[in-house]
Amino acid sequence: MVGKHQSEWTAEDKKKEDLDNVAKDILYKTLDKNMFNKIKTCSTAKEIWENLTQLCEGIDQTKENKLTVAIQKFDNFKMKHGKTLSEFDECFSCIIIELILLGKEFSNREFALKVVRALPKEWDVKTVAMREPKDLNKLASWPFR
Template sequence: MKILKVNTAIAISGGGPQMVEKPRAEWSTEDKKKANLENVAKNILYKTLEKNMFSKIKTCSTTKEIWEKLTQPCEGNDQTKENKLTVAIQMFDNAKMKPGETMAEFDERFNNIVCEIIALGKIYINREIALKVMRALPREWDVKTIAMRESKDLNKL
């Protein structure tokens, strides 16, 4: 981060003031805090990255460069996000409880799918999620799902 000041040595006609980098000796306490934010942000990113990701960003000089390098492979461009969302929605639509799978295992797997969809920008209302879970359960659960549909408000379930 560069701390700038107005260049008083050069008079500019017809334009705004020219900015030059302020020497460290002239920095105020506020300037020092601003300059330190860059270091704090880099430190946070460095500490949270896995070793294989760190090797990809070690040549970056600013936090902004680091962030841009990280977001591209992690998030991808708009087309990548759209493809990820399409796959996640298909997983949601095709979700079924597997034979021998416990309700806790199914719930965890299903919640992971829903969380991924939400992270990619699509929101389902509670009723849609509750109905999908009920449809995903095996036939042995039919009596319970029918009872839930009749007795519960699916928007709150």
Template sequence: MGLMKILKVNTAAATIEGAPQMVEKHISERTAEEKKKENLDNVAKDILYKTLDKNMFAKIKTCTIAKEIWEKLTQLCEGNDQTKENKLTIVIQKFDNAKMKPGETLAEFDERLSGIIIELISLGKDYSNREIALKVMRALPREWDAKTIAMRES
């Protein structure tokens, strides 16, 4: 069973200061809706398990509830504040140092730069379209100078 417990008022016990005492309902007393709610943790765990590869599953297999799995995955994927800051610094450097490689097509460069921008956005750093366009123009090789000048003037 998950974390959710279905409770009922304990009519056999006296109330303390006007508040009724609650006890867990026996499984035979539960309605279909209550059984469904109680099973939500299992459903959530099943969804999480199905999305993980073998390596990630090995890291969370000791977790017992969905919330614990989610927190462990968050820690593994995002890290703490210091880890996030380090990741952001590295990705900003990748963005700043991105240049079109010799023999690379514009489509390939665009795909590579888009990947870096997606990483930046996921870490909370966002660049305007103008900043990205200027970066692309600065990253192009010298043979593109005539085109970049024309783009800058327009």
């Protein structure tokens, strides 16, 4: 359709234009005013999508920075004093999901080791028992796989 006047469009060109308009309409309806202002000059749904992807996910350097921060969160994660096991699990799950969404992969064994290491001193008796190779392999059936 590029370079064609509207009067020269074929039925296929018109169909593509209609689909593009539907896609743009869907995208416009899902955006808040701030995001809409950032993409309102885009002429096609594809262009809108590419701009939104860059705005939301960031360029490769931004993605790399997000991954670095998420890995640091994972490495430094510890169960805080006074927190319940449910709260610990919820925080840990959020970090794991963030890492997975950023493309970082860990084995179930790595997840299990991290959990054991992140527990406080009061859990030492239990973690020693869990560190036995046979028990750690049982723990490695983490639900994020």
